[in-house]
Amino acid sequence: MLDINFIRNNPDKVKQAIALKHENAASIDQLLEVDTQRRSMIHACEQLKSKRNEKSKEVRELKKKGQDASKIIEETKKIGDDIKSIEEKQKELDSQITNLMLRIPNIPAADVPIGKDEKDNVIVRAWGQRKTFDFTPLPHWELGSILNILDPERASKISGAGFILLKGLGAKLERALFSFMLDVHTSEHGYTELFPPFLVNRTSMTGTGQLPKLEEDMYRTAADDLFLVPTAEVPVTNMHRDEILSYKDLPIYYTAYSPCFRREAGSYGKDTRGIIRVHQFNKVELVKLVKPETSYDELESLLGNAAKILQLLGLEYRVAKLSTGDMSFAAAKCYDIEVWAPGLNKFLEVSSCSNFEDFQARRTNIRFRDEDGKLRFVHTLNGSGLALPRTVIALLETYQQKDGSVIIPDVLQHYMSGIKVIAK
RNA sequence: GGAGAGGUGGCUGAGCGGCUGAAAGCGACGGUUUGCUAAACCGUUGUGGAGACAAAAUCUCUACCCCGGGUUCGAAUCCCGGCCUCUCCGCCA
Numbered sequence: 001m002l003d004i005n006f007i008r009n010n011p012d013k014v015k016q017a018i019a020l021k022h023e024n025a026a027s028i029d030q031l032l033e034v035d036t037q038r039r040s041m042i043h044a045c046e047q048l049k050s051k052r053n054e055k056s057k058e059v060r061e062l063k064k065k066g067q068d069a070s071k072i073i074e075e076t077k078k079i080g081d082d083i084k085s086i087e088e089k090q091k092e093l094d095s096q097i098t099n100l101m102l103r104i105p106n107i108p109a110a111d112v113p114i115g116k117d118e119k120d121n122v123i124v125r126a127w128g129q130r131k132t133f134d135f136t137p138l139p140h141w142e143l144g145s146i147l148n149i150l151d152p153e154r155a156s157k158i159s160g161a162g163f164i165l166l167k168g169l170g171a172k173l174e175r176a177l178f179s180f181m182l183d184v185h186t187s188e189h190g191y192t193e194l195f196p197p198f199l200v201n202r203t204s205m206t207g208t209g210q211l212p213k214l215e216e217d218m219y220r221t222a223a224d225d226l227f228l229v230p231t232a233e234v235p236v237t238n239m240h241r242d243e244i245l246s247y248k249d250l251p252i253y254y255t256a257y258s259p260c261f262r263r264e265a266g267s268y269g270k271d272t273r274g275i276i277r278v279h280q281f282n283k284v285e286l287v288k289l290v291k292p293e294t295s296y297d298e299l300e301s302l303l304g305n306a307a308k309i310l311q312l313l314g315l316e317y318r319v320a321k322l323s324t325g326d327m328s329f330a331a332a333k334c335y336d337i338e339v340w341a342p343g344l345n346k347f348l349e350v351s352s353c354s355n356f357e358d359f360q361a362r363r364t365n366i367r368f369r370d371e372d373g374k375l376r377f378v379h380t381l382n383g384s385g386l387a388l389p390r391t392v393i394a395l396l397e398t399y400q401q402k403d404g405s406v407i408i409p410d411v412l413q414h415y416m417s418g419i420k421v422i423a424k
Numbered sequence: 425g426g427a428g429a430g431g432u433g434g435c436u437g438a439g440c441g442g443c444u445g446a447a448a449g450c451g452a453c454g455g456u457u458u459g460c461u462a463a464a465c466c467g468u469u470g471u472g473g474a475g476a477c478a479a480a481a482u483c484u485c486u487a488c489c490c491c492g493g494g495u496u497c498g499a500a501u502c503c504c505g506g507c508c509u510c511u512c513c514g515c516c517a
Contacts, residue, residue, distance in 0.1 A: 076497040
């Protein structure tokens with residue numbers, strides 16, 4: 001959420017930013033109007049409260065002297081009634097404001113390309129050489145079928161469309177990959193590994209910005225009002241909710257594996273083939289809590305940490321700086337890492353690295369005391385490091401051979417109990 | 425799932441209707457002392473909101489003793505609901 005003070009002082013800037021993210025800018029005028037009303041109400045209410053406190057003191061004094069206080073008590077009772085009625089109205093305005101505030105997106109950083117959608121994203125760098133084949137590379141689902149490591153029919157029998165069932169070395173490859181990623185991030189990039197809960201409460205989901213806007217995209221357990229995590233970002237960022245950290249604690253780097261659950265409502269018909277877009281997938285997440293003045297440098301290094309995985313795996317990728325129109329609700333700046341999938345003949349998004357500045361910190365109330373003893377909001381960042389299914393796709397399709405077998409990259413062989421190739 | 429106990433400031437812990445934004449201790453910070461360290465002594469030490477101010481500093485008011493309601497002139501304190509923690513019993517991978 002944004003700072004209400006900032007919105008008051010820069011309504012036009014905020015409206016402009018909102019329009020760039022395709023959100024409704026009219027809510028700003030509404031917000032400011034309600035905000036003005038609310039403030040005058042607070043003022044009136046506090047004056048009454050002050051009066052009441054004084055009168056109560058008088059009652060106390062009179063009673064102490066054994067004198068009659070019934071007249072003042074009568075008066076004060078009336079003040080109390082007035083306070084109650086103002087408070088009721090004020091509460092209504094409070095909830096209106098909270099509601100509006102939670103739906104205002106973050107403001108894009110100055111160097112974010114202005115644009116409508118993903119077509120306006122800017123490719124900022126590319127890594128790796130395009131792999132050439134002396135045969136036509138197959139898409140991963142055909143490789144999965146040939147190697148008997150993917151069982152889409154039974155996955156949908158068990159759970160429905162959009163679920164993955166891995167078998168044998170396919171399952172092992174999955175496990176190898178996230179172990180490998182966690183090891184790289186902990187031992188080479190300085191992240192602390194976490195294993196968080198995969199069910200979280202409503203407050204946590206609101207803190208990181210999934211709620212209220214995206215509730216229909218989330219899986220929810222009705223009996224307990226808990227949500228299946230759509231990414232480890234949610235439990236990990238919420239770890240420090242309502243905490244005050246010391247500047248000495250920062251920066252904090254966390255990495256966590258989690259399955260990710262997404263209903264993908266509204267994306268029916270897109271990427272239905274194979275395992276490109278599914279309701280449950282594994283991911284290793286990177287989360288940083290940092291001092292504001294360092295957050296953009298931290299974003300670059302986070303991006304580098306995620307990309308390192310693809311470099312180690314020898315997979316071609318490119319990095320896109322997202323345009324204002326393609327960025328998520330909470331992000332101020334975001335890079336996507338896209339990996340090349342030869343069988344599909346296209347790039348697939350495997351990571352989204354974002355700086356949220358203080359947007360999430362404000363919602364989650366994560367602050368730190370700086371060198372001067374002042375309380376400030378931290379900046380939060382996160383990125384996938386990486387999402388598994390699409391990494392698996394790229395890996396299978398890139399390292400496939402003519403007979404359908406797949407070579408395991410050197411760095412993974414250790415995690416695959418020394419297996420060098422997945423063959424029929 | 426059943427029975428009980430409890431949630432107070434950075435921490436420990438008192439208070440159980442008004443003089444309590446909160447005793448005491450610890451910690452932290454500043455100062456005096458000191459060759460250095462330690463000790464001792466003195467002082468400071470919460471957060472949100474509204475208003476005053478062009479702004480910062482500052483000041484005034486207001487709220488906050490897990491959260492939300494209620495009783496009362498007045499609530500950390502009494503009542504109701506919720507959440508969480510602990511102990512015992514049961515069940516269970």
